[in-house]
Amino acid sequence: MSAGENASKPTQRRGPTTSQVLVVTSVMFTFISFWRTAAIVLCDLAGTAFYIGGIVESQIGRSAPWFILGVMVFSYAVRSVYIESCAMFVRGGVYKIVKEALGGGMARLAVSALLFDYILTGPINGVTAGQYAIGLINDLLDLGPASVLIQYQNLVSSLIAIVITLYFWRVNTKGIHESSDQALRIMGATTVMAVILIGWCFVTLAVKPETRTLPPIMPDLSRKIDVEGKPILDPFGKQVDPLGYLGHTSIGESLHPGEMTGNWWSLLGAFGLVVAFGHSMLAMSGEETLAQVYREVESPKLTNFKRAAFVVFLYSLLLTSLISFLAVMIIPDGVRMSQYSGNLIGGLAMNVVGPQWARLGLNALVVIVGSLILSGAVNTAIVGSNGVLNRVSEDGVLPDWFLKPHPKYGTSSRLINLVVVLQIVTIVLSQGNVLTLGEAYAFGVVWSFVFMSMSMLILRFKRPGAREYEVPMNFRVGRYDVPVGLALIFLVLAASAVANLLTKEVATVSGILFTAAFYAVFWITERLRRHRRGAGLHEHLEQFNQQEADQVSAPALRLTKPYRKLVAIRSPHNLGMLKKCLDETDPETTEVVVMTASVVPKGSGDYEPTITDYDRQLLTAVVTLAESAGKPVKPLIIPTNEPFYALAQTAKTIGAQELIMGMSNKYNPEDQLDQIALYWLNVCGAKPEPLSIRVLGPSRDVRLDIAGGSQIPRAGAAGSGESAQLIADLRRGWHGVERLLLAYDGSPLSADFLDTVMSFLDPAIEVTLLNVSEEAGSNEEGAVTEEEAFQTVERGAQRASELGRRIAYKVARGEPGQEIVREAVEGKFDAIFMSLRGVYRRGDTTAFASNTRFVLENAPCRVILGFAPKTIPAPAPAPASVANDGG
Numbered sequence: 086m087s088a089g090e091n092a093s094k095p096t097q098r099r100g101p102t103t104s105q106v107l108v109v110t111s112v113m114f115t116f117i118s119f120w121r122t123a124a125i126v127l128c129d130l131a132g133t134a135f136y137i138g139g140i141v142e143s144q145i146g147r148s149a150p151w152f153i154l155g156v157m158v159f160s161y162a163v164r165s166v167y168i169e170s171c172a173m174f175v176r177g178g179v180y181k182i183v184k185e186a187l188g189g190g191m192a193r194l195a196v197s198a199l200l201f202d203y204i205l206t207g208p209i210n211g212v213t214a215g216q217y218a219i220g221l222i223n224d225l226l227d228l229g230p231a232s233v234l235i236q237y238q239n240l241v242s243s244l245i246a247i248v249i250t251l252y253f254w255r256v257n258t259k260g261i262h263e264s265s266d267q268a269l270r271i272m273g274a275t276t277v278m279a280v281i282l283i284g285w286c287f288v289t290l291a292v293k294p295e296t297r298t299l300p301p302i303m304p305d306l307s308r309k310i311d312v313e314g315k316p317i318l319d320p321f322g323k324q325v326d327p328l329g330y331l332g333h334t335s336i337g338e339s340l341h342p343g344e345m346t347g348n349w350w351s352l353l354g355a356f357g358l359v360v361a362f363g364h365s366m367l368a369m370s371g372e373e374t375l376a377q378v379y380r381e382v383e384s385p386k387l388t389n390f391k392r393a394a395f396v397v398f399l400y401s402l403l404l405t406s407l408i409s410f411l412a413v414m415i416i417p418d419g420v421r422m423s424q425y426s427g428n429l430i431g432g433l434a435m436n437v438v439g440p441q442w443a444r445l446g447l448n449a450l451v452v453i454v455g456s457l458i459l460s461g462a463v464n465t466a467i468v469g470s471n472g473v474l475n476r477v478s479e480d481g482v483l484p485d486w487f488l489k490p491h492p493k494y495g496t497s498s499r500l501i502n503l504v505v506v507l508q509i510v511t512i513v514l515s516q517g518n519v520l521t522l523g524e525a526y527a528f529g530v531v532w533s534f535v536f537m538s539m540s541m542l543i544l545r546f547k548r549p550g551a552r553e554y555e556v557p558m559n560f561r562v563g564r565y566d567v568p569v570g571l572a573l574i575f576l577v578l579a580a581s582a583v584a585n586l587l588t589k590e591v592a593t594v595s596g597i598l599f600t601a602a603f604y605a606v607f608w609i610t611e612r613l614r615r616h617r618r619g620a621g622l623h624e625h626l627e628q629f630n631q632q633e634a635d636q637v638s639a640p641a642l643r644l645t646k647p648y649r650k651l652v653a654i655r656s657p658h659n660l661g662m663l664k665k666c667l668d669e670t671d672p673e674t675t676e677v678v679v680m681t682a683s684v685v686p687k688g689s690g691d692y693e694p695t696i697t698d699y700d701r702q703l704l705t706a707v708v709t710l711a712e713s714a715g716k717p718v719k720p721l722i723i724p725t726n727e728p729f730y731a732l733a734q735t736a737k738t739i740g741a742q743e744l745i746m747g748m749s750n751k752y753n754p755e756d757q758l759d760q761i762a763l764y765w766l767n768v769c770g771a772k773p774e775p776l777s778i779r780v781l782g783p784s785r786d787v788r789l790d791i792a793g794g795s796q797i798p799r800a801g802a803a804g805s806g807e808s809a810q811l812i813a814d815l816r817r818g819w820h821g822v823e824r825l826l827l828a829y830d831g832s833p834l835s836a837d838f839l840d841t842v843m844s845f846l847d848p849a850i851e852v853t854l855l856n857v858s859e860e861a862g863s864n865e866e867g868a869v870t871e872e873e874a875f876q877t878v879e880r881g882a883q884r885a886s887e888l889g890r891r892i893a894y895k896v897a898r899g900e901p902g903q904e905i906v907r908e909a910v911e912g913k914f915d916a917i918f919m920s921l922r923g924v925y926r927r928g929d930t931t932a933f934a935s936n937t938r939f940v941l942e943n944a945p946c947r948v949i950l951g952f953a954p955k956t957i958p959a960p961a962p963a964p965a966s967v968a969n970d971g972g
Contacts, residue, residue: 116383116672116715121265122393124272125378125468127400128461129206129371131275134405135455136213137368138412139426143317144327144364146305147418150409152365157402160369162574164394165556166538167372171379172387172553173544175712178376179537180476186540186547193482193611195536196473197603199373201596202529203473206370206466207508208515209522211246214459216427218245221452224435225445238427239516246463246512253464254505257471258491258498271461272400278454279404282434285447286411289437293415300413304361308332311423327364329588360588363581366531368405373533374465377472384672384715387553408433430455463508470504471497482611527589528596531582538575542568637738642719644739648675648797651741652718653732655681657706662747662781667714675797679707680721680735682728696722733764736776742795748782758789765791788947822850822947826914828905829854829894831877839881842918843888854881854894855908857901857936871896902936906943916947 117125141149170177174185179199184192219238228234234241256267290296309317309325316324326332375394382390408430416425416432425432434448475497478487491498515522541556545568558570586593639649650670652663663679670677681703696704704720711718725731736744749757757780766773777794780787788794827842829835842852856878878894885892897904909917919937941948 116717117265117378117381118383119389119393119396121269122375122378122382122390123396123400124268124461125265125465126371126374126393126397127272127275128268128458129210129374129465129469130369130397130401131272131404132210132213132458132462132465133368133370133401134408135217135430135459136209136427137365137405138409138429139422140367141365141409142413142422143309143325143426145361146307147300147413148302148304148361149365150300150406150413151302152304152361153368153409154406155362156365156368157406159577160372160401161398162556162570163369163372163534163538163578164375164398166541166571166574167375168387168391168394168554169552169556170537170541171376171390173548175380175386175709176476177379178473178476179373179533179540180473180480182540182544183536184480186543189480189482189611191536193477193604193607194600195533195540196477197600197607198529198536198596199473199533200470200529200603201599202370202373202526202533203466203470204504204507204511204599205522205526205529206469207250207463207504208246208512209526210459210462210466211249211508212239212242212512212515212518212522213427214249214456215242215245217431217452217455217459218242220425220428220431221448224431224448239518243512243516247509249460249463250505250508250512253460253467254501256464257467257501258496267464268461271457274454275404275458278450282430282447282451283407283411285437285439286415286433289415290411292438296415298414300410304357306357306360323590327360327588329590329593331587356584359580360584363531363584363588364527366534366581366585367527369534370526370530371462371465371469373473373537374469377469380472380712382715384667386713386715389715391554428452428455466508467501467504471500474500474504477607481614482607484610484614526592527585528592528600531578531585532596534578535575535582538571538578542571542575545571637721637723637735639739642678642721642739644676644678644719646674646676648743649739649741650675650677650743650745650797651732651736651739652677652679652745653681653728654679654703654707654747657703659747660706660710661783662745663707663718664710664714665781666745667711667716667718670716670797672716676719677716678719678721678735678739678741680723680732682731683722683724684728685724685726729760730764730768733761733768736765737768737774742775742797743777743779745779745781748780748785754780754782754785754787758787762789762791822915824851824912824914824916825853826905826909826912826917827852827854828857828901828917828919829878829881830857831881836881836884839884840888843885843890848890852885852890852892853908853912853914854878854885854892855905856894856896857905871898900936900939902939902943905936905940906945910945914946916949917944918949 137153138149141153145152170182174181180192180196183195216238219234219241223229223232223234226232226234253267304327306327309327311317318324375390375397379386379390382393412421412429412433416429416436421429421432430451431448434451435444437444437447439447474483474487477483478497478500487497487499487503489499490496511522545566549566556568556571556574558568558573560567560569639645650666652666654660654663663677666677681700683697683700700722707718707720721735723731723735732744732746735741744761746757746761748754752760758778761778765776765778773792775790775792775795778789778791825842827839829839839854856874874896878896882892882894895908897908905917905919908914917940919940937950
């Protein structure tokens with residue numbers, strides 16, 4: 086394989102040496118499957134099933150399951166809003182969407198309300214886990230409802246919640262992949278428990294006729310009293326009233342039972358139904374976590390995200406709704422709210438049919454699994470709030486100090502620390518009261534949905550155009566698309582939010598105070614940053630850790646997959662080659678190493694490697710591209726005074742099968758290939774190893790295969806994954822070629838190449854022989870007749886048959902070069918194989934015959950030139966590959 090005769094041999098070189106290579110780490114270079122994505126979100130949504138029934142029933146009575154069911158069905162519509170938003174922005178969520186639609190001020194307000202949701206998610210789930218554990222111990226010891234354990238139930242639950250929070254603080258500090266592992270295991274255990282419990286409940290319904298009565302549909306909006314007839318008080322010392330501030334107004338009195346009998350479908354009655362629906366919105370908490378983990382979803386990103394969203398919907402619909410109905414139907418009214426309001430599923434386990442020991446065993450299973458999934462919801466809260474605060478910090482609202490990666494794990498540990506501290510403070514302030522936490526929690530849930538849906542509705546008009554995904558029910562009226570589905574979702578959410586604001590005193594007061602406090606912090610920190618920065622616009626640059634590797638090697642970079650690609654980058658505005666590389670790469674089998682050279686002047690003495698601002702800008706662009714593709718990369722910064730040599734040396738030391746570069750402003754593609762090929766031969770020595778070198782541009786893919794090259798399976802292609810072929814097999818496969826046109830003239834050289842091609846070509850590739858004897862069809866004396874040309878090409882086909890291949894054949898009836906191109910166009914061939922006599926100099930086509938030159942300049946596909954053996958350089962035993970740009 087010729088590396089080019091016009092390439093000058095370097096007189097001095099400097100490659101990567103000990104303690105000079107910077108291995109760059111960031112918070113994003115791990116991607117998770119849709120199962121892991123669903124597991125993280127479900128740890129919140131499915132965990133809600135353990136406490137939502139008691140919270141909603143404490144407000145609207147025994148009709149709670151119907152409204153919970155309605156909310157869970159409606160959640161599918163809300164989930165569609167999040168899918169559309171994430172398809173627009175990889176790092177999306179409430180903050181990004183609201184800022185795009187309504188500006189930075191409203192975005193800070195929206196994210197402040199959302200953080201109230203996340204900060205409360207951890208405490209409410211952790212405390213509920215404690216309540217379940219205490220309830221089990223109390224039942225096992227048969228201590229009764231007046232035991233000391235029950236009296237100090239909230240205090241002990243608070244301590245348990247703090248321990249759980251600290252555990253997941255450590256897990257998230259290690260990284261989201263570690264976190265998703267935990268979530269996946271938790272959801273597996275929850276599924277087993279749910280199947281056993283629900284099956285047991287259906288058996289109970291079958292043998293106990295009195296349990297088969299469905300709860301009433303209409304809500305009970307009366308002021309709440311306990312079993313002894315005493316008022317139930319909220320944290321403000323007032324009697325719990327589902328109508329809140331409206332309870333003592335004329336509207337409230339009209340909606341209380343006794344005033345509204347048979348009148349639910351009036352205007353006021355409809356408002357009462359909206360109030361009840363609003364009280365049940367807590368069942369849909371956790372949706373925002375979908376947006377926060379979207380950047381971590383692996384390729385194909387949007388497809389996997391939609392799968393995860395559907396799994397979340399189906400799982401939460403079945404689990405949360407069924408548990409709510411079964412609890413009201415099976416647990417007696419006298420003990421359901423008085424004894425099991427905080428651990429409703431535990432009460433369900435103790436009231437199914439069966440002996441006491443069996444019910445205690447079921448309760449133990451419920452508590453163990455419940456503790457796991459509720460603990461997992463604590464994890465989800467940390468993941469979600471960390472993601473939200475990352476978006477805020479990236480936008481220049483919080484100091485860059487918060488984004489500094491953990492020195493060992495590369496996570497945004499300082500933001501995680503902030504979230505965990507706020508959650509522990511919330512646990513202490515709530516004193517472990519689940520109903521109080523649940524009431525306050527609803528504020529952030531519903532208002533984050535309102536801001537999201539309103540902003541997406543505005544963006545339909547502010548940023549019109551095609552989207553990868555749209556919320557259904559869109560109609561075209563004249564020049565405008567009317568998003569009816571999105572508008573209806575917004576109206577339902579807005580009505581529920583307003584109803585909650587007017588009726589949920591605890592949520593309104595605590596939510597407004599918390600939101601105002603966070604908004605003030607964001608406002609102050611953003612202005613301080615602007616003052617320090619000056620008038621310039623904020624440009625987000627990723628924070629990276631840098632580690633000096635002892636040497637460039639696969640173990641140093643933790644490369645474990647069988648295939649490797651090395652991509653050379655130098656400009657954040659020219660990463661087309663990396664995008665195309667990621668599009669082609671199967672992350673299950675292939676790892677991508679991205680290398681940029683930090684050019685050191687010759688004779689500069691000692692050099693201390695460091696990440697410069699330009700490096701950060703470049704690597705930030707790489708991070709963004711990798712996140713969008715959902716495929717990981719390994720960044721390297723190599724200090725060197727010979728970038729081409731460093732590139733070849735790095736490809737050799739990491740065992741890369743493919744080396745990819747972008748188009749250069751200084752060199753043409755052929756010269757780039759020559760330079761790298763020369764250095765590769767120099768690095769490898771007497772026996773060059775296989776390497777495919779590619780120069781990629783917007784419309785060009787120029788390739789050089791040294792020693793036969795190395796074909797790597799593409800994403801989704803046959804042969805990828807665990808069934809990937811060996812490199813030698815793939816080399817024989819000519820990856821990407823399905824139809825080959827082989828120019829043939831019957832000469833000994835042409836016959837030799839026919840034997841060679843038929844021997845190593847993948848049998849699945851269709852081959853057509855085209856006789857291109859220049860005299861074929863000519864009327865001149867001594868010329869080859871058309872019949873003789875057919876006999877020649879038939880002999881070629883017969884030879885192919887002897888080699889086990891059946892091929893088609895044709896005869897050119899004009900100038901060979903023009904006939905080859907015409908046949909390639911009409912037959913839609915993927916590659917042309919031609920034999921070439923004489924000396925070949927890369928980049929110099931003047932030595933080619935006119936027909937060969939015509940094919941190279943006009944062919945619509947890849948052209949492969951086979952050289953006569955005497956002209957093949959010693960280190961290169963296989964044919965050279967020359968690809969044009971498609972004409």
